[in-house]
Amino acid sequence: MAERITPRSESYSDWYVDIVLQAQLADYSPVKGSMVIRPRGYALWEHIQRGLDGMFKETGHTNAYFPLLIPESFLKKEAEHVEGFAPELAVVTHGGGEELDEPLVIRPTSETIIWSMYKKWIQSYRDLPLLINQWANVLRWEKRTRLFLRTTEFLWQEGHTAHETEQEAREETLRMLEVYRTFAEEYMALPVLTGIKSESEKFAGAVATYAIEALMQDNKALQAGTSHFLGQNFAKAFDVQFQSRESTLEHVWATSWGVSTRLIGAVIMAHSDDKGLVLPPRLAPTEVVLVPIFRNKNKDQVVGAARGLFDELRTQFRIEIDDDENNSPGWKFAEWEMRGVPVRVEMGPRDIENGQVTLARRDTGEKEAVPTEQAAARIRALLDEIQRDLFERARVFREENTHHPATYEEFKALYNDGPGGFAVVPWDGDAATEAKVKEDTKATIRVLPFGNEEDAAGKTCIVSGKPAKHMAVFAKSY
């Protein structure tokens, strides 16, 4: 601990790794590409789970658990799906010391095992909709890994729903995208763009993929969550039919949607600074830390008073007290700042004499003195302010880094020598055009915003000069 964090200006990726390791969110494990999520990191995940799970329940979903191991043949039933995931699969070939008759894949996602079960559970329209979510780990063999952002094994939630009609499934897809947007903005203080993915970026096996996309401080985009309209692809692959209200036999309409521990990486990269982690209060495992400042001669008095305040505050806040005798106040300040605790309460002899405490906010470093009896009310207000300000700062950052280049030359300059960020430009809808942009600049279409077709009317593609079909948002991405 107490080690230097590489400044962002020197190396953004070193800065990120330093924060994850030093704030004790995660550590490298013995297996390449996999990581240990330490208690401080897992607490963040628990908060994410709690918030999202509540929203899933409110929208009618229930949790279940499906197995880790999937027969290899299941993956092969949906052609695009298997093609998309084949390079990332880990396969179990032996069990109990013997070679298995059929290899088992470790789930990269659970559509196939779930739809094999839905076939058993769905016979009639009365069985629909079926709205199930699971919290689980999944495995995708990654060649290039980064703590939280891309690891071989990661934790996520995957919702899998079955519906009577196409319209109902499409509504569900957008409803859950909206849940993700709300969660990102209100809990994570992370402004996100929503929209549909281009063909080349969509999920293997989906008819349409929607996503929330956020902009990180290094001006690269991060896909923070996806929601897929699966059409009848999996219902047909697994022969899931139901008897309709008109007594006809129909294939079921499906969605799936997920967010992962990548969200932890997003929240780190969006808000933190060169002193360490900065967490939005609603997500912070510890909202407040109380640091008594004492000398030997007044230790009992100061710590006693601090403990009294602590007992009062703990009924309202997620709070810790640091009355360790060996570390100096300055050391503690720096340490708790590195851990990202939003509000610090300092209580020393001078404060006690004046009947006050000193409050310091993590995001700006500002300190203020407030009468002790008003501390709780002021802390509550401060936490709200910090939550709002973090979001607002991130939103302004995104606005300032969203560009509208008029020519392809300007566009290329933006990514090749320029600052990067989002670029909103007319696009002809051709995958070849998209591929050319990627080759020239490494930027890809992050999202086609809702309503973009109308905005594109009458415009010409920035690359090909052909009539534009979409207004596309490009960025380099993680």
Next chain:
RNA sequence: CGGGAUGUAGCCUAGUGGCUAAGGCGCCUGCUUUGGGAGCAGGAGAUCGCCGGUUCGAGUCCGGCCAUCCCGACCA
């Protein structure tokens, strides 16, 4: 899978082929301290990534292997 870098105590680093592998941080014990990363004294902690070779002698030279990180092609 290509390119680059690095493996010496928990972490960071020093170490001309030659004596018992050195220092800082951290850790443990005690004392002293505490309003922005304190001080003193003592202490524990190392098959120098692994295997082989050269040599009277290898942390150091040679070969192979392994691992990790960083940069590129593929991805929540």
